[in-house]
Amino acid sequence: MGASYHTDTFDKIPEEKRERILRAAAEALGREGISGIRMAEIAKSAGISHGSLFSYFPTKDHLVRAIVSRGADMERERFDVPPSGDFKSILETVLDSAWETASDEEGLISLWLSLSLRENARFADDVLPLERDAAQRWSKLVDTARDEGGIDSRLDPRFVAFLLDAVAAQLMKSRASDLERKKFDLVLPDIKDPAAFIARNLAALLRRE
Amino acid sequence: MGASYHTDTFDKIPEEKRERILRAAAEALGREGISGIRMAEIAKSAGISHGSLFSYFPTKDHLVRAIVSRGADMERERFDVPPSGDFKSILETVLDSAWETASDEEGLISLWLSLSLRENARFADDVLPLERDAAQRWSKLVDTARDEGGIDSRLDPRFVAFLLDAVAAQLMKSRASDLERKKFDLVLPDIKDPAAFIARNLAALLRRE
Amino acid sequence: MGASYHTDTFDKIPEEKRERILRAAAEALGREGISGIRMAEIAKSAGISHGSLFSYFPTKDHLVRAIVSRGADMERERFDVPPSGDFKSILETVLDSAWETASDEEGLISLWLSLSLRENARFADDVLPLERDAAQRWSKLVDTARDEGGIDSRLDPRFVAFLLDAVAAQLMKSRASDLERKKFDLVLPDIKDPAAFIARNLAALLRRE
Amino acid sequence: MGASYHTDTFDKIPEEKRERILRAAAEALGREGISGIRMAEIAKSAGISHGSLFSYFPTKDHLVRAIVSRGADMERERFDVPPSGDFKSILETVLDSAWETASDEEGLISLWLSLSLRENARFADDVLPLERDAAQRWSKLVDTARDEGGIDSRLDPRFVAFLLDAVAAQLMKSRASDLERKKFDLVLPDIKDPAAFIARNLAALLRRE
DNA sequence: TATGAATGAGATTTCATTCAT
DNA sequence: AATGAATGAAATCTCATTCAT
Structure with missing residues (x-):
């Protein structure tokens, strides 16, 4: 449910890696804030290359939306x-x-x-x-x-x-x-x-x- | 009480102008956020050159602290x-x-x-x-x-x-x-x-x- | 021996390019002086973007030190x-x-x-x-x-x-x-x-x- | 002998003040270098206003030349x-x-x-x-x-x-x-x-x- | 004439995004 | 598909020079 903010490429990588990236991105966003975090830092803490991150999410805004939506989904499950x-x-x-x-x-x-x-x-x-x-x-x-x-x-x-x-x-x-x-x-x-x-x-x- | 985050120059300009700048800065900070706001935008909306803004506040951090402190002071007065x-x-x-x-x-x-x-x-x-x-x-x-x-x-x-x-x-x-x-x-x-x-x-x- | 003043990225680019940049920087520094030289000018005369120059040397000071150290090393070799x-x-x-x-x-x-x-x-x-x-x-x-x-x-x-x-x-x-x-x-x-x-x-x- | 690098105004101020300014400027130039020194700092260490300095010397280059010429004159006297x-x-x-x-x-x-x-x-x-x-x-x-x-x-x-x-x-x-x-x-x-x-x-x- | 606040061109630095490999 | 070097627009900050008072 809801729009998808990632590319097809992101769907094709292993589930485990996908999770790791989303988790790292969420952590980094929480730590440094939406406009304070740098894409390079997210990539680094997710253990992927800077370029790959952009191949999964077209822009920083897409990534933020993906994380926010995911947070909402997790919250929904919790209840x-x-x-x-x-x-x-x-x-x-x-x-x-x-x-x-x-x-x-x-x-x-x-x-x-x-x-x-x-x-x-x-x-x-x-x-x-x-x-x-x-x-x-x-x-x-x-x-x-x-x-x-x-x-x-x-x-x-x-x-x-x-x-x-x-x-x-x-x-x-x-x-x-x-x-x-x-x-x-x-x-x-x-x-x-x-x-x-x-x-x-x-x-x-x-x-x- | 509390540290001062502005320069002597700022103390010397007319009260009216000082107020205008602080108000504009507070408004802009509230609107765009601490790391999202640009000094040039604050200067523009306060009607001064951005060179002047830096002559009042040595760095962006100083300006943010000045606004935050001022907000706290206003709140204190209110109560x-x-x-x-x-x-x-x-x-x-x-x-x-x-x-x-x-x-x-x-x-x-x-x-x-x-x-x-x-x-x-x-x-x-x-x-x-x-x-x-x-x-x-x-x-x-x-x-x-x-x-x-x-x-x-x-x-x-x-x-x-x-x-x-x-x-x-x-x-x-x-x-x-x-x-x-x-x-x-x-x-x-x-x-x-x-x-x-x-x-x-x-x-x-x-x-x- | 001695501290390194450049980033890892600089180590990874082709030797030929590295030499070209250092030479251009040394020439520009000699010509315009340490506080007179502008990073943009060095970048231009080395044929790279000034973004790249900063990805090789974190600050202007780092670049100056790199050139000075290199000059010292060359001198040492000469003797x-x-x-x-x-x-x-x-x-x-x-x-x-x-x-x-x-x-x-x-x-x-x-x-x-x-x-x-x-x-x-x-x-x-x-x-x-x-x-x-x-x-x-x-x-x-x-x-x-x-x-x-x-x-x-x-x-x-x-x-x-x-x-x-x-x-x-x-x-x-x-x-x-x-x-x-x-x-x-x-x-x-x-x-x-x-x-x-x-x-x-x-x-x-x-x-x- | 030699060109004059200062304004008429500078000729009119008291000898003692003139000396003080030249001395302070020379000291500051020696300390921070020609392109490293700021006019504001020279004015401050000479005990005059920023604006006055520019009313004595049309540009920074004029001031530097005045100091250099004066140094040469003093040297000449010495010998x-x-x-x-x-x-x-x-x-x-x-x-x-x-x-x-x-x-x-x-x-x-x-x-x-x-x-x-x-x-x-x-x-x-x-x-x-x-x-x-x-x-x-x-x-x-x-x-x-x-x-x-x-x-x-x-x-x-x-x-x-x-x-x-x-x-x-x-x-x-x-x-x-x-x-x-x-x-x-x-x-x-x-x-x-x-x-x-x-x-x-x-x-x-x-x-x- | 003296002052110092004001200006803005220009410098350093950052970082989202692109792209050759 | 993955990488990370390259780019340049845009941000912060500096400072010679101007100018109203």
Whole structure:
């Protein structure tokens, strides 16, 4: 689904090599930023020649779109299996997963955050569908939890969805860079398992008394 | 307080011109990003020669730091007067102010967001003090509200501070770019005054029953 | 031996091209001086794009050092074979060789002279070893000639070495520029073979009676 | 005598200020070189404004010529009084004076050396008359000394003049930069008074037996 | 006349993209 | 298909010279 940003040549090389290139490119993009990274550096860290990279992706913009789309696809897969259980445990699972992913792939988070900048507006189309899915997921989660009593039914479901989204975003953002990690520690110092801490408190807050 | 990133020459030119340059630079930085912006473009949009721009700021890095520091100073001023009233009205004031500022200055928000990226780690020192202030402000607000009954005293104050910070960040972020505006509309469609809506619901949620 | 001032890429291009570039750079440096030469001009006279020149030498400073070092290496080779014969013929050979080299490569002489200027102190390390060798060569030559009767043994050998060095330097310098050529003609007008003339007179002067 | 390279304005300012500017300019030129020095830096070290410097000298080239001409004039004055006495003491006086001058004004020496470079050929006209005088002085000195027995009459006077010039040049050059000082110490280590040492040995060498 | 801010041509350097091998 | 050297447009930065005050 979605446009293809690579050449036929890229389709013909071994799966393993393809993966390696995409992974290296994503890491490099996360580390140096979209306009900060140089094609030569991506090629080098992927272990291929400068020329080959251009034979796989016609321009730098194509490569960026390919990485962004792939990130979106991976994210989509991650949420393919809807979580089950009561609201509190679902929240724990979701926030923990977000926290773990962000911790493992700070580069990807940094890249994903950079898509919200005005300067990168031209890549927005490649993530908007994903955001639509995410919004629907929050919405569905809230509806279900309201039915099952995990969320006080007097609360506006749109507000709750916004809250959950904001919390998840803040949690992930706090793994993106040194600055964000320091900021996080200013607000929540000495918390061993932040995702669980937030999930627990949030579930308690939202449950009707 | 804080290092100065401009030359003596810059101090000597008319206040009006100085403002114009800083404003143009901030706008351009917000629009094109730290590594995407070109000095020539800033000079042009400020109506000066690019030779002059370099006579004010020794390097592009100096200019970026000057803008970032200035943004931090402006932010600090904005919060210099502590809000008064009950928790709900304070929250309304704070979120509304955040919303208005972000709407007026989406470029600054975009720039401020970009400081959280790994690639811009070297500018972190210029905003960390500001973040420290912000964390303290949230903390103080929560403490006061707990004392006065605006916040249920059984809630962990660190969690509440985190929640307020996340909500404010999300609200501001939603003004930074087209993408974020669209995302926001997916979660909170047809809300006329989002800041007030969030403030109202949040205050109700956090108040003891 | 000595640091390398060029990139790997430069090692990989054809020998012939490498030589052409170094020669063009040396010629241009000699002609326009270290701070007067422009990289674009060197590239042009070497018949390459100036992008390529920077892919061979990271900065202008690197290129200058490469040329200076190379000049030193060439000089070292030139004196690798110790001259033989009696003092007078050795002196004739040495001064003639100096004269010929200087006449062929006035640019190199001009460059070499410029290394003695205060402004170019930072390149001194690249030629000092060569000067050390030269001093030792004079010293050895004097010692041998004293033993063999070519130099009056009552003369202070350090003084003789200084004299030989001064004469050789003056001879070479007189080929560096129009000014020096004119100065030389003022002192030694109508001498057909200056190197031989100086060598002959100097040998006669230094020989014991 | 010689063209004037400054404006009328420069003639009207106080003698003391004029001197200060010329001195500072000479020092700066010697330190950083003709194409390396910046007009702004000269103005600053002379304690005048950037604009004033240009109101005194129409272009940088004019300023350089003014300094070079002035250096030549000063040199001419220095030799206005012909030295008297026997050859050995004259030689001592001359070389000692050269050594002292060079030690006091290494900047001037460096500047004077730089005029021998091809890149500075356009300034040659301003020093050639001086060189002519110098050549004549050596010539006259040799003639007199031959008559009075200070120099062996069998020696070619042109060769002797060349020798004296080379020795004086080498002596002065050895004060121009760190590199030259190091080179000098390699050839003549541990000599307390080099000028006297050279003069004494040279006089002995040239005197008839 | 003195000042120093302003200018812009020109220098160094970077890097996406091309292309010969 | 793969390589990496070559290219040149464009960016950062410098500085002699001008000119308004």
